[in-house]
Amino acid sequence: MFKYICIILAVLIGEAVAKSMFPVPRLPGACSQMTVRRDVVTLAPAELQRFIRVVREMHRRGWMDGFGSMHDHISHQIHGNEQFFAWHRRFLRHFELLMQEIDPEAVLPYWNWGTYWNNPLADPVLSAAYFGGNGRPGDNCVLDGAQARWGRNYPTRNCLTRRYRYGTNTGSFWPMRAVRDVMNSARTHAQFRSRIENGAHGIVHLGLGGDFETMYAPVDVLFFLHHATIDKVWAEWQSRDPLRYRSVDGYDSLRAPVTVNSPMPFYGEEVGSALATNGPGYCYVYDDVPAAPSSAFFKSRRATFSALNALVNITSAAPASPGEQQRPERSETAAEATAEETQAEAAEEAAEFYARHFNATRDFKPPSPMGTQWLKGRHMDVAEAARMQAVVNRVVAQINIERRQQQEELGADS
Ligand SMILES: [Cu+2]
Numbered sequence: 525m526f527k528y529i530c531i532i533l534a535v536l537i538g539e540a541v542a543k544s545m546f547p548v549p550r551l552p553g554a555c556s557q558m559t560v561r562r563d564v565v566t567l568a569p570a571e572l573q574r575f576i577r578v579v580r581e582m583h584r585r586g587w588m589d590g591f592g593s594m595h596d597h598i599s600h601q602i603h604g605n606e607q608f609f610a611w612h613r614r615f616l617r618h619f620e621l622l623m624q625e626i627d628p629e630a631v632l633p634y635w636n637w638g639t640y641w642n643n644p645l646a647d648p649v650l651s652a653a654y655f656g657g658n659g660r661p662g663d664n665c666v667l668d669g670a671q672a673r674w675g676r677n678y679p680t681r682n683c684l685t686r687r688y689r690y691g692t693n694t695g696s697f698w699p700m701r702a703v704r705d706v707m708n709s710a711r712t713h714a715q716f717r718s719r720i721e722n723g724a725h726g727i728v729h730l731g732l733g734g735d736f737e738t739m740y741a742p743v744d745v746l747f748f749l750h751h752a753t754i755d756k757v758w759a760e761w762q763s764r765d766p767l768r769y770r771s772v773d774g775y776d777s778l779r780a781p782v783t784v785n786s787p788m789p790f791y792g793e794e795v796g797s798a799l800a801t802n803g804p805g806y807c808y809v810y811d812d813v814p815a816a817p818s819s820a821f822f823k824s825r826r827a828t829f830s831a832l833n834a835l836v837n838i839t840s841a842a843p844a845s846p847g848e849q850q851r852p853e854r855s856e857t858a859a860e861a862t863a864e865e866t867q868a869e870a871a872e873e874a875a876e877f878y879a880r881h882f883n884a885t886r887d888f889k890p891p892s893p894m895g896t897q898w899l900k901g902r903h904m905d906v907a908e909a910a911r912m913q914a915v916v917n918r919v920v921a922q923i924n925i926e927r928r929q930q931q932e933e934l935g936a937d938s
């Protein structure tokens with residue numbers, strides 16, 4: 525019957541009343557079947573087209589705005605603390621359940637940015653055949669791929685935007701080998717979360733830029749594919765020790781301890797209920813990560829669904845006048861000023877970066893440091909980001925040494 529709670533969005537902005545429905549389906553409980561989340565580039569053409577049809581329908585229904593708004597409204601509760609992994613797993617599951625409202629067979633794929641980490645411009649996922657690339661110069665509107673010419677209504681009415689970090693280039697991301705280095709060294713949940721969030725995760729948001737580097741990034745479908753990889757990385761780290769399916773540590777945004785019984789912001793269910801991807805309500809595995817043995821699951825108390833208690837205002841902007849609609853957003857707010865500053869900082873970094881590497885065509889380049897202002901604006905940890913920079917620099921240097929050795933060996937052979 526009434527399978528989900530509808531949140532009625534009715535927010536007055538000036539004279540306009542924006543009204544739409546953003547459904548929050550209940551988790552299904554025990555798993556009748558397990559789905560497999562796959563690398564999006566391994567989907568057959570027909571499977572990819574089916575996925576694209578589903579997300580276009582979600583966009584048409586205004587749900588992408590709902591995700592962007594929700595994530596933005598509670599951003600400080602779900603980043604920079606130990607709610608990060610569990611909450612985003614729940615958020616992705618919310619997205620997947622809404623996909624299944626449209627196509628019951630739909631499964632969320634992931635975007636492995638580690639494949640083309642050194643040259644994201646060559647990544648098919650950022651091509652017209654998949655999710656498109658950079659926004660166009662001037663207004664940064666995304667014009668190619670599955671989301672070509674998409675609009676959004678949150679936080680303002682505009683096109684969906686991306687603005688690559690270095691103008692026409694995103695810069696490098698993290699190689700998976702560096703991510704695994706972090707997996708090997710992190711002992712506690714808090715360590716692992718902080719290292720991933722402030723390293724491999726952040727650089728992708730910053731690299732794509734535009735909407736993707738804001739707290740309403742979930743208006744872009746690629747957010748969910750990026751975070752599916754982050755979720756997969758967490759699942760892989762968990763698979764190395766069964767205790768990681770039953771325990772968490774660290775603190776939340778109010779410096780209260782996070783335990784398996786802590787409620788997840790907005791959803792209200794216990795953190796413990798989100799610790800196994802193949803546990804009740806979640807029912808998925810990743811194609812290359814071992815599934816949790818059910819004996820290791822945290823036995824969740826009956827999930828207390830309190831989404832309405834945590835009701836957020838999902839605001840839709842009043843329709844912009846036609847003149848305003850195509851204009852890139854450049855208001856004089858503090859946030860915009862910070863963005864300008866960040867951009868200047870990034871441009872400076874880029875110039876330095878390319879000056880340093882201009883002749884080093886043989887070597888792969890590590891991602892360059894994320895700016896302090898940018899990190900702070902995303903509730904990120906500047907000191908941790910610096911430590912992660914050292915990790916990725918070290919691993920990329922090692923990769924380069926090995927590549928040179930291989931090339932020398934090849935040269936010696938011929
Ligand atoms: Cu997030």
